[in-house]
Amino acid sequence: MVSPEKCASRRALLRGAGTTLAVGAFGVLAGCGSSSAGRASVKKVPLVVRQADVTIFNRSLYLERHAIAAYVAGIPLLNASEAKVAKQFLNQELEHAGELLGLIAAAGGKPIPRAPSYDLGHPRNAREVFALLHGLEGNQIATYLDAIPRLSPGPVRAAVASILANDAQHVSILRLELGDSPAPAAFVTGRE
Amino acid sequence: MPTQTTRRELLCRGVLAGGLGMAGATVLSPAEAAAATAAAPAPPSNVAVLGRLVRLELLILYAYQHVLASSLLSSSAQEVVATLRNQEQAHIHALSAALRVLGGTSPAGPANLAAADKDLSHRNVSQRLGQLRGGKDALRLLLAIEHVAEGAYYVAMSELSSPTLLRLGAEIMASEAQHATVLTVLLHPVDLTQAVPYGLVQGRR
Numbered sequence: 001m002v003s004p005e006k007c008a009s010r011r012a013l014l015r016g017a018g019t020t021l022a023v024g025a026f027g028v029l030a031g032c033g034s035s036s037a038g039r040a041s042v043k044k045v046p047l048v049v050r051q052a053d054v055t056i057f058n059r060s061l062y063l064e065r066h067a068i069a070a071y072v073a074g075i076p077l078l079n080a081s082e083a084k085v086a087k088q089f090l091n092q093e094l095e096h097a098g099e100l101l102g103l104i105a106a107a108g109g110k111p112i113p114r115a116p117s118y119d120l121g122h123p124r125n126a127r128e129v130f131a132l133l134h135g136l137e138g139n140q141i142a143t144y145l146d147a148i149p150r151l152s153p154g155p156v157r158a159a160v161a162s163i164l165a166n167d168a169q170h171v172s173i174l175r176l177e178l179g180d181s182p183a184p185a186a187f188v189t190g191r192e
Numbered sequence: 193m194p195t196q197t198t199r200r201e202l203l204c205r206g207v208l209a210g211g212l213g214m215a216g217a218t219v220l221s222p223a224e225a226a227a228a229t230a231a232a233p234a235p236p237s238n239v240a241v242l243g244r245l246v247r248l249e250l251l252i253l254y255a256y257q258h259v260l261a262s263s264l265l266s267s268s269a270q271e272v273v274a275t276l277r278n279q280e281q282a283h284i285h286a287l288s289a290a291l292r293v294l295g296g297t298s299p300a301g302p303a304n305l306a307a308a309d310k311d312l313s314h315r316n317v318s319q320r321l322g323q324l325r326g327g328k329d330a331l332r333l334l335l336a337i338e339h340v341a342e343g344a345y346y347v348a349m350s351e352l353s354s355p356t357l358l359r360l361g362a363e364i365m366a367s368e369a370q371h372a373t374v375l376t377v378l379l380h381p382v383d384l385t386q387a388v389p390y391g392l393v394q395g396r397r
Binding site: 081084099141149150153154171173176182185187189 | 235276279280282283286346347349356359361362363364365366367368369370371374384385387388390391392
C-alpha cells in the first residue's frame with residue numbers, strides 16, 4: 001500500500017526523527033516546581049541507559065516506525081479536519097521514534113534498520129484508516145506496558161511511560177473518530 | 193477491565209515478589225550504578241509512593257464528585273464526567289489494595305471543601321472547587337488536576353520498584369492521560385488537536 005513517493009516522504013520524516021535526539025529522555029526528574037500544563041520540568045542531566053535495554057528499545061522503535069508508516073499512508077484518505085489531527089499524531093510518533101533513538105544512542109547501542117515496507121493492509125476509507133491506526137497504537141501500548149517493568153533506571157521507565165501515555169491519548173481520539181467511547185477502561189492495556 | 197478480585201489477586205502475587213525480580217536478570221555495571229547513584233537520590237519506598245498516589249486520587253475523586261453534584265455541567269458532559277469519576281474510583285481501589293498488601297494504610301481523602309481547595313493550592317492548581325463559575329470552569333479544574341495526576345505517575349514510574357506496581361502505575365498514568373484528552377475535547381469539541389498537545393506526557397507538578 002505504501003507508494004515509493006510515500007516511502008521517500010517517510011524517509012525524510014524519519015531522518016528528522018533521527019536527528020532530533022530525545023530531549024525528554026535526557027532529563028532527570030526535578031524534585032519540585034511547576035511548569036506549563038501537561039509538561040513536567042526536567043533538569044538536563046545525562047541519563048544512564050543500559051545496553052541490556054537496547055533490544056527493548058529497538059522492538060518499540062520498530063512499532064513506532066510501523067505506526068509512522070500507517071499515518072503517512074493513511075492521511076491522504078482523511079478529510080481536512082481528520083488529516084490535521086492525524087498529522088499532529090504523526091509528528092508525535094516521530095517524536096517517540098526520536099526519543100527511542102536517543103535512548104539507544106545513550107546506551108551505546110545500534111538502532112535496527114528501517115524495514116523496507118510495513119504490513120498496513122488495504123484501508124480504503126477514513127474508517128478503515130482509523131481502525132488500522134487504533135490497532136497499531138494499541139499494540140504499541142501493550143508493548144510499552146510489558147517493557148516498562150523490565151527497564152532501568154527509573155528515569156528511563158518514566159521516559160517510556162510518557163510515550164505510552166501519549167499513545168493512549170491517540171487511542172482516545174481514534175476511538176472517538178470510530179464512534180466508540182474514548183476512555184473505555186480505568187486501566188489502559190492497549191487491548192480495549 | 194479486570195474484576196477487582198482478579199486485580200487484587202494479581203497484586204498479592206506480584207507486589208510481594210516486587211523488588212526481587214525488578215528489571216529482570218540484568219544489573220547495572222559498577223560504573224553504571226555509580227553514575228546512576230550520583231545522578232539521583234535513593235527513591236522512596238513503594239508504600240510511600242502508593243500512599244502519595246492514593247492521597248492524590250482521593251483528592252481527584254473529591255473534585256469529580258463535587259463537580260458532578262454542582263449541576264454546573266450539561267447533561268452530556270455530566271455523563272462523560274461520571275464515567276471518568278468511576279474510573280478514578282477503580283484506581284483508588286487498585287492502589288489501596290496494593291498498599292494493604294504491602295502493609296500500608298490508605299490515607300484519608302479531603303475532609304471538606306476547604307481542605308480540598310487547600311490541597312489543590314498546594315499542588316499549584318489555580319482553580320478552587322468553592323469558586324467554580326460554570327461548566328467550563330469546572331472542566332478546566334478537572335483538567336488541571338488530571339495534569340497533576342499525569343505528573344505524579346510520571347514521577348512514580350521512576351520510584352516504584354515492583355514490576356506489578358510499575359505496570360499498574362503505567363496503566364493508570366495512561367488512563368489519566370486519556371481523561372485529560374476527554375476533558376479537553378469537552379472544552380474544545382471543534383479542534384481535536386488541542387486534546388493531545390504534547391508527544392511526551394509528563395504532566396505537571
